[in-house]
Amino acid sequence: MRLLVVGGYGIFGGRIVQLLESEPRLILLVAGRSLAKAEAWCKTRTGAAPPLVPTRFDRNGDVAAQLTALNPDCVVDTSGPFQAYGEERYRLIEACIAQDIHYLDLADGSDFVAGVSMHDEAARNAGLFVLSGVSSFPVLTAAVLRRLSAGMARVDTIRGGIAPSPYAGVGENVIRAIAGYAGQPVELKRDGDRVQGIRSPNRCASRLRRRARYR
CATH class of the missing domain: 3.40.50.720 (NAD(P)-binding Rossmann-like Domain)
Structure with a gap:
């Protein structure tokens, strides 16, 4: 192949x-x-x-x-x-x-x-x-969820989070992606309703600072 x-x-x-x-x-x-x-x-x-x-x-x-x-x-x-x-x-x-x-x-x-x-x-x-989106977080989360929910009659709520290691190396495109999120709208689901939120520029800047500090 x-x-x-x-x-x-x-x-x-x-x-x-x-x-x-x-x-x-x-x-x-x-x-x-x-x-x-x-x-x-x-x-x-x-x-x-x-x-x-x-x-x-x-x-x-x-x-x-x-x-x-x-x-x-x-x-x-x-x-x-x-x-x-x-x-x-x-x-x-x-x-x-x-x-x-x-x-x-x-x-x-x-x-x-x-x-x-x-x-x-x-x-x-x-x-x-x-x-598309074949990265570790959604794939592993789905696999764990499938395993843990086996035999359950229903699943009402699922919450997932991601915390990338600050020690991991990142390239220029990753930094560009993080910075590009700042101030942009994001669709959220709260209490069953779809709403619009804004990605916090401070949060994006914090992620960039953590990356720079550990490199």
């Missing part, structure tokens, strides 16, 4: 490559806008079992032509920030469906993730997986 990891030499993409690099049935395409950075990163992974192929991929360029040239079986988009993808935010997904390529991303932008459902029918008709 040829797996194209967009943002493959970044914090999250690099971690995915590290977790998969012992699987000999994969060819890992470590991709990003800078071929030099991809090459430098791949040289640090000397013990990888499958071939690590440094690759230039610009998701703002002609993605269809790039996918045709690389011929991946599956694409994982870890580049972000997904909140800044603009009007043609789903162009990579659309190109993947058109070329019979499975797609996953680690998007943390709720609007981006919610909009991916518009491609569900096309993906199903093509026999493809198009999965």
